[in-house]
Amino acid sequence: MTTTTTAIEAETVLDARGVTMRFGGLTAVKNVDLTVKSGEIVGLIGPNGAGKTTFFNCLTGLYIPTEGEVRYKGTVLPPKSFKVTAAGIARTFQNIRLFSNMTVLENVLVGRHTRTKEGLWSALLRLPGFHKEEAASREKAMELLEFIGLAHKAEHLARNLPYGEQRKLEIARALASDPGLILLDEPTAGMNPQETRAAEELIFAIRDKGIAVLVIEHDMRFIFNLCDRVACLVQGEKLIEGTAGEVQSDERVVAAYLGEPFEGAPGAEEAAEVEAAEAHAEAAVVEAVEEAFEEAIEEAAEEAAEEAAEQAADEEAAEEAAEDTAETAATTTEPETPADTPADTEADSTTSTDGEAK
Numbered sequence: 001m002t003t004t005t006t007a008i009e010a011e012t013v014l015d016a017r018g019v020t021m022r023f024g025g026l027t028a029v030k031n032v033d034l035t036v037k038s039g040e041i042v043g044l045i046g047p048n049g050a051g052k053t054t055f056f057n058c059l060t061g062l063y064i065p066t067e068g069e070v071r072y073k074g075t076v077l078p079p080k081s082f083k084v085t086a087a088g089i090a091r092t093f094q095n096i097r098l099f100s101n102m103t104v105l106e107n108v109l110v111g112r113h114t115r116t117k118e119g120l121w122s123a124l125l126r127l128p129g130f131h132k133e134e135a136a137s138r139e140k141a142m143e144l145l146e147f148i149g150l151a152h153k154a155e156h157l158a159r160n161l162p163y164g165e166q167r168k169l170e171i172a173r174a175l176a177s178d179p180g181l182i183l184l185d186e187p188t189a190g191m192n193p194q195e196t197r198a199a200e201e202l203i204f205a206i207r208d209k210g211i212a213v214l215v216i217e218h219d220m221r222f223i224f225n226l227c228d229r230v231a232c233l234v235q236g237e238k239l240i241e242g243t244a245g246e247v248q249s250d251e252r253v254v255a256a257y258l259g260e261p262f263e264g265a266p267g268a269e270e271a272a273e274v275e276a277a278e279a280h281a282e283a284a285v286v287e288a289v290e291e292a293f294e295e296a297i298e299e300a301a302e303e304a305a306e307e308a309a310e311q312a313a314d315e316e317a318a319e320e321a322a323e324d325t326a327e328t329a330a331t332t333t334e335p336e337t338p339a340d341t342p343a344d345t346e347a348d349s350t351t352s353t354d355g356e357a358k
Ligand SMILES: Nc1ncnc2c1ncn2[C@@H]1O[C@H](COP(=O)(O)OP(=O)(O)OP(=O)(O)O)[C@@H](O)[C@H]1O
Pocket: 023, 026, 028, 046, 047, 048, 049, 050, 051, 052, 053, 054, 055, 094
């Protein structure tokens, strides 16, 4: 039993189980299981806001998952990103994060700090210990720059590289930590088709170096060309996981993510079923909104009627009170009215004054 477990763990590089990440009331990642085995390229797809980057952040110690566990080669990962890198997981970011005022070579050297005795600060501040190790590190860094095709720009400032090359440099920096698994968050975003094809080749070459790959991308052609397995997240949940062919032809993926059927997509019948289900769901929402709206209108009308009734009652009471006062005034003033003064003139004036005062 133990032998079997060890054998399975030996080939499983990443094992994420029941990963859930909540931000207040929002559950960005819901109970996601995902494994990556050595020699594999696994793709993670899903619409914007599906939770892909959040899931990466949970895997790399940037976020501590609300629930769940992440193992790298059988060991639970510590919840600190530099410890995760040291353990063997490297990553790139959706929004490129380079030291823009450092050279291309220096950026790769900084990426090596987890594998040298000298730390990050030593590399950044170029302390004496850093220089001692520098020769060996430089050689390794130059090898990596050659591997990704940027050796000729080693002395250029990172910020002067075109966008596509900055993405490649980020990959080189990640590789500098000698990872067993690399996580790439939209590595071809902003690349032209030619650069994207080159990136595909680069990722195959990374896999051939014995590094497992987990990659997020919106470019479906890229994903389905590249990946041995693809998982699709929708609203934080794993909708499906399978081979490129399986995921590509799953009607839920087509409906939820790709929007419209494409080559190899399910037949018209299934597409119509999905469409009908969506229309039904939409109609239900519209109905619920209309109902709520009608209820609100009815409530508002009732309230208005009540208010009007109250106001009318108040007015009636005021009128009655005014009449009473007028009567009282008339009675009280009557005896004082000189016989020769017209009674109604005097009474009118009193009533009017009292009425206004009320
Ligand atoms: N730190 C955070 N605090 C609060 N909410 C967050 C945080 N990070 C992510 N979210 C939310 O989690 C959800 C998932 O976001 P995430 O960035 O993981 O999506 P994504 O699948 O990577 O999308 P995209 O394809 O656009 O990059 C979104 O609703 C987002 O607003």
